[in-house]
Amino acid sequence: MNYNYPNIRILMVGVGGIGCEVLKMVSKFTFQEFHIIDMDTIEVSNLNRQFLFRLEHRGQSKSLVAAQTMKKMAPQLNIIAHFAAINSPGYTMDFFRQFDAVIMALDNAETRSYVNKVCHALGIFIVDAGSMGFKGQANAYYEGTVCYDCYPIATTQKQYPACTIRSQPSNCTHCVIWAKYLFTQLFSGEVGILEVEGFDKTQPNSVFSKFFKGEEMPHSIDIIDHQLIQKYHFSSRKESIEELQGMWFYTYNQLNQLGVLQYDKDDDLHVLFIYASTALRCRNFNIEQYDYQQIKSISGNIIHAIASTNSIVAALEIQRLLAFIQNHHKIQYLQDLKAASYVQTGKKERILTLNAAIPNPLCNSCFHNQIYTKIDFSVVKIVDLVTSLKNHLNSELNIVSLSRIIWDDEDENDNEAIRQKKLNELFKSDLDNRLIIKSIEEKFLAVLWLQHLTDQLQIQFIPTKIENKILRLKNPLQNKKKERIRTQQEIKELKETEILPIKTSDKFKIIAQQKTEILIDEEQNEQTQQKKKIELIID
Ligand SMILES: Nc1ncnc2c1ncn2[C@@H]1O[C@H](COP(=O)(O)OP(=O)(O)OP(=O)(O)O)[C@@H](O)[C@H]1O
Numbered sequence: 402m403n404y405n406y407p408n409i410r411i412l413m414v415g416v417g418g419i420g421c422e423v424l425k426m427v428s429k430f431t432f433q434e435f436h437i438i439d440m441d442t443i444e445v446s447n448l449n450r451q452f453l454f455r456l457e458h459r460g461q462s463k464s465l466v467a468a469q470t471m472k473k474m475a476p477q478l479n480i481i482a483h484f485a486a487i488n489s490p491g492y493t494m495d496f497f498r499q500f501d502a503v504i505m506a507l508d509n510a511e512t513r514s515y516v517n518k519v520c521h522a523l524g525i526f527i528v529d530a531g532s533m534g535f536k537g538q539a540n541a542y543y544e545g546t547v548c549y550d551c552y553p554i555a556t557t558q559k560q561y562p563a564c565t566i567r568s569q570p571s572n573c574t575h576c577v578i579w580a581k582y583l584f585t586q587l588f589s590g591e592v593g594i595l596e597v598e599g600f601d602k603t604q605p606n607s608v609f610s611k612f613f614k615g616e617e618m619p620h621s622i623d624i625i626d627h628q629l630i631q632k633y634h635f636s637s638r639k640e641s642i643e644e645l646q647g648m649w650f651y652t653y654n655q656l657n658q659l660g661v662l663q664y665d666k667d668d669d670l671h672v673l674f675i676y677a678s679t680a681l682r683c684r685n686f687n688i689e690q691y692d693y694q695q696i697k698s699i700s701g702n703i704i705h706a707i708a709s710t711n712s713i714v715a716a717l718e719i720q721r722l723l724a725f726i727q728n729h730h731k732i733q734y735l736q737d738l739k740a741a742s743y744v745q746t747g748k749k750e751r752i753l754t755l756n757a758a759i760p761n762p763l764c765n766s767c768f769h770n771q772i773y774t775k776i777d778f779s780v781v782k783i784v785d786l787v788t789s790l791k792n793h794l795n796s797e798l799n800i801v802s803l804s805r806i807i808w809d810d811e812d813e814n815d816n817e818a819i820r821q822k823k824l825n826e827l828f829k830s831d832l833d834n835r836l837i838i839k840s841i842e843e844k845f846l847a848v849l850w851l852q853h854l855t856d857q858l859q860i861q862f863i864p865t866k867i868e869n870k871i872l873r874l875k876n877p878l879q880n881k882k883k884e885r886i887r888t889q890q891e892i893k894e895l896k897e898t899e900i901l902p903i904k905t906s907d908k909f910k911i912i913a914q915q916k917t918e919i920l921i922d923e924e925q926n927e928q929t930q931q932k933k934k935i936e937l938i939i940d
Pocket residue numbers: 414415416417418419420438439440441463485486487488506507508509512531532562563564565706707711
């Protein structure tokens with residue numbers, strides 16, 4: 402078999418359980434470039450299934466270490482590592498645009514949704530996989546197929562994957578999972594989950610200091626008063642630090658006397674220890690804490706990651722990737738492939754073929770009317786942007802971003818309050834620069850991606866022993882647009898937008914010049930389809 406693809410550039414997002422398996426599988430491949438990105442560092446708990454990492458790598462960047470290991474195993478792969486979150490500043494549309502396909506090996510819906518949106522805007526093929534215990538799935542997303550955001554995921558999720566114990570938790574669930582590991586480590590006689598050195602189990606103060614004090618946490622907690630050790634209050638949802646410490650020391654002392662324990666979510670003492678540890682870790686990292694019942698529920702429903710499931714779903718991702726690379730001109734082939742999802746159950750059923758869903762016409766992540774362009778967020782005011790859009794679209798508008806309503810012609814008061822604000826004063830979260838524009842008369846819907854003119858690719862370095870040369874820094878704004886392979890170019894012809902340099906002056910004019918026309922239609926309903934050409938011309 403020839404796995405030689407010297408013209409293909411791949412981005413893999415996430416270098417955890419699934420990402421490591423993907424890397425193992427592509428170790429015989431040749432790509433033009435294979436980029437990997439992950440913002441997390443290696444924990445001892447990763448080692449049982451993330452085979453590229455060893456004990457001595459603890460605390461180092463997953464992506465840098467993976468790249469270092471792969472460089473030895475597979476120098477021909479041409480791996481390039483980024484130690485950062487994919488949705489951090491600098492990983493702009495231009496960064497994404499250099500890739501032919503993106504492999505998602507992630508553990509959270511937010512990042513999947515983000516990558517999905519960007520790739521759909523740019524017409525980049527995506528494969529995605531996820532696993533939970535013995536269950537797993539892999540999917541391919543491409544233009545014309547259902548996208549990751551087309552149908553909302555169930556919100557009644559009852560099980561939580563015990564994946565990474567995040568060194569940087571970002572939500573309370575991460576802290577509960579961490580607290581469960583702490584419990585196991587301290588009271589179940591298991592070692593090796595959290596760092597074991599540096600405390601004396603018979604000395605609660607030393608254990609507390611080890612896990613809740615220290616520079617790696619934004620908010621280190623000092624032990625307040627020994628008198629608190631014997632008493633705690635459990636009255637309100639927002640206990641004070643003193644109360645939480647009292648609760649923690651009390652439960653610690655009690656549990657420590659009971660010998661070897663298995664965590665039991667119906668034992669109040671066990672749950673209280675998890676609750677106090679979770680709440681304290683939330684305070685450490687300034688994270689909103691769930692209430693007692695939620696923490697109890699999560700602590701009882703953690704599903705452990707299974708290496709073989711990760712391996713299977715990673716293989717399915719590669720299968721879909723190869724199908725894309727080798728057959729990308731045959732859309733039907735991809736759609737057929739899309740229909741096959743993998744589910745492993747306890748009953749030895751292996752592959753379940755699901756009916757291919759059709760794209761959701763109301764999904765604004767994958768519809769066609771997406772345009773993107775660069776302007777200077779520190780210069781352009783809301784009023785400039787809206788005026789230009791209204792002039793060009795000839796309509797009253799409603800404009801929303803991820804976190805707020807930017808403009809609504811039906812609500813003059815709100816508009817007044819922000820019309821003189823610059824874009825960088827309003828854009829607060831990752832996708833705020835992605836504006837969904839509706840005409841009040843409901844003639845059309847469009848997505849406008851704005852990119853700050855001076856965004857640069859910035860990658861954080863941490864001190865590691867790894868040679869910097871494996872990390873090739875690039876300024877994506879200097880990248881010349883890569884010549885894509887021909888067939889793919891044909892498929893994505895509608896999405897291509899020529900970005901032209903923009904003079905930012907107070908008399909800002911919109912925006913970019915379309916190479917091909919962009920059609921705005923409403924509701925994707927063929928009968929009533931109204932087409933309108935947006936002409937976006939720079940001064
Ligand atoms: N926004 C993001 N940018 C880059 N990497 C991310 C982002 N969000 C999550 N990740 C990374 O994705 C990886 C997911 O791997 P993780 O091992 O947690 O789960 P998995 O690969 O789904 O497998 P398992 O759940 O079996 O461990 C983590 O290393 C995490 O740091």
